[in-house]
Amino acid sequence: MIHRQKSLSKNIYNPKFIEEFFLRHLQTKSIHGDYDHIRKKNGRGGGGEEGRIHLLKIRGQHLLTNPRVLESIVQTSRIKPEDTVLEIGSGTGNLTLKLLEVAKKVVAVEIDKRMVEILCKRAAEGGLQDRLNVICSDALKTDFPQFDLVVANIPYGISSPLLAKLVFGTKLNPFRSATLLLQKEFARRLLAKPGDSEFNRLSVNVKLLAEVEFIMDVSKNDFLPRPKVDSSVVKVYPKNVIPDVNLEEWWAFTRTCFNKKNKTLGATFKQKRKLVELMKLSKAQGLYEDSTHGHIHNNYENGDEKGVSGEGDSDLTLASGVSMSLFREKIIDILESGGFANERPSKLSYNELVQILCLFNQSGIYFHDKTKPEDASDVSFAAYENLL
Numbered sequence: 001m002i003h004r005q006k007s008l009s010k011n012i013y014n015p016k017f018i019e020e021f022f023l024r025h026l027q028t029k030s031i032h033g034d035y036d037h038i039r040k041k042n043g044r045g046g047g048g049e050e051g052r053i054h055l056l057k058i059r060g061q062h063l064l065t066n067p068r069v070l071e072s073i074v075q076t077s078r079i080k081p082e083d084t085v086l087e088i089g090s091g092t093g094n095l096t097l098k099l100l101e102v103a104k105k106v107v108a109v110e111i112d113k114r115m116v117e118i119l120c121k122r123a124a125e126g127g128l129q130d131r132l133n134v135i136c137s138d139a140l141k142t143d144f145p146q147f148d149l150v151v152a153n154i155p156y157g158i159s160s161p162l163l164a165k166l167v168f169g170t171k172l173n174p175f176r177s178a179t180l181l182l183q184k185e186f187a188r189r190l191l192a193k194p195g196d197s198e199f200n201r202l203s204v205n206v207k208l209l210a211e212v213e214f215i216m217d218v219s220k221n222d223f224l225p226r227p228k229v230d231s232s233v234v235k236v237y238p239k240n241v242i243p244d245v246n247l248e249e250w251w252a253f254t255r256t257c258f259n260k261k262n263k264t265l266g267a268t269f270k271q272k273r274k275l276v277e278l279m280k281l282s283k284a285q286g287l288y289e290d291s292t293h294g295h296i297h298n299n300y301e302n303g304d305e306k307g308v309s310g311e312g313d314s315d316l317t318l319a320s321g322v323s324m325s326l327f328r329e330k331i332i333d334i335l336e337s338g339g340f341a342n343e344r345p346s347k348l349s350y351n352e353l354v355q356i357l358c359l360f361n362q363s364g365i366y367f368h369d370k371t372k373p374e375d376a377s378d379v380s381f382a383a384y385e386n387l388l
């Protein structure tokens with residue numbers, strides 16, 4: 001148990017006090033031992049003593065202790081007095097207590113019950129517990145209650161699925177903005193523009209549904225224990241109007257395009273494996289008709305596969321050479337009709353990619369099994385892992 005600090009709530013924003021508090025009460029230890037330097041530096045090693053907790057690297061437990069950074073994050077979030085704020089990974093509550101000063105309510109989701117215990121004590125000491133709803137659970141597996149905005153120093157290990165859950169979940173739970181402290185590299189990818197080296201599938205998938213604004217970089221020294229990576233704060237704004245695309249279809253399409261983001265689309269779509277996959281999918285859904293025969297081929301024969309790149313080793317015998325050549329021509333025609341055959345995904349905006357997807361779909365070529373209905377509430381969070 002953490003010893004109750006009489007003056008804790010009054011001093012929580014005093015950096016010296018915070019440092020002293022943690023050094024006195026927290027034994028920092030990770031399963032990989034990476035936090036040991038802090039104990040050594042401060043001559044406080046003794047493991048297993050009562051009154052100390054172990055900070056776990058595997059849980060991303062780097063506590064933000066610089067009050068100026070905490071203050072900036074709260075200010076930048078533009079919280080209104082009537083707002084309910086969702087905080088993911090509340091830890092010992094350094095940010096939570098700040099949020100409670102300005103928000104009507106804070107919903108704090110934290111996986112570690114020892115952290116929850118400390119947070120609840122600190123909130124109670126400040127008389128703030130009535131406006132705090134703590135959910136001790138894995139944020140990726142929890143249905144969030146309604147909230148107006150998100151403010152969080154999240155565990156970096158779950159950045160991708162968590163962002164996907166927030167951004168793609170806006171249909172279910174619309175929110176104004178998410179102010180997030182992220183690993184700097186991850187933040188750069190979110191902010192990247194077409195042509196930037198960091199621009200990738202994550203960038204384009206997020207840009208489809210949200211705007212991302214850079215707020216500030218945060219030094220490693222502002223955390224306890226000091227992480228190995230740099231951090232940045234970004235603000236994510238879900239768009240009010242989003243392109244009219246089926247999200248499942250979009251995810252499958254961007255997965256294909258960004259698998260080799262610097263390859264031309266013409267080259268990507270010449271790959272045998274890709275052609276067979278798309279052909280099967282389109283035929284299975286009755287969406288693609290072979291124009292030479294006026295009907296859908298189900299009897300695949302072996303045959304010549306002129307002009308088809310030999311990459312991939314899928315069950316190519318399924319597709320007849322003739323049929324596949326025609327399918328390939330059709331795909332290249334579609335790309336050329338929009339002037340995209342020689343374009344590389346890494347240089348295309350999300351608008352251009354939406355345009356290409358529409359051209360494919362209008363011609364009956366689909367990337368996802370369209371017979372399965374889209375239902376945001378049905379998307380399992382395991383699926384979010386693969387979205388960004």
Ligand SMILES: C[S@@+](CC[C@H](N)C(=O)[O-])C[C@H]1O[C@@H](n2cnc3c(N)ncnc32)[C@H](O)[C@@H]1O
Pocket residue numbers: 059060061062063064065088089090091092093094095109110111112115137138139140152153154155156158
């Ligand atoms: C970077 S720390 C931030 C702590 C605190 N917000 C701060 O700024 O000092 C991340 C916190 O997220 C928690 N966490 C890790 N994985 C989580 C998950 N899947 N769901 C909810 N919380 C998680 C950790 O236990 C840790 O307390």
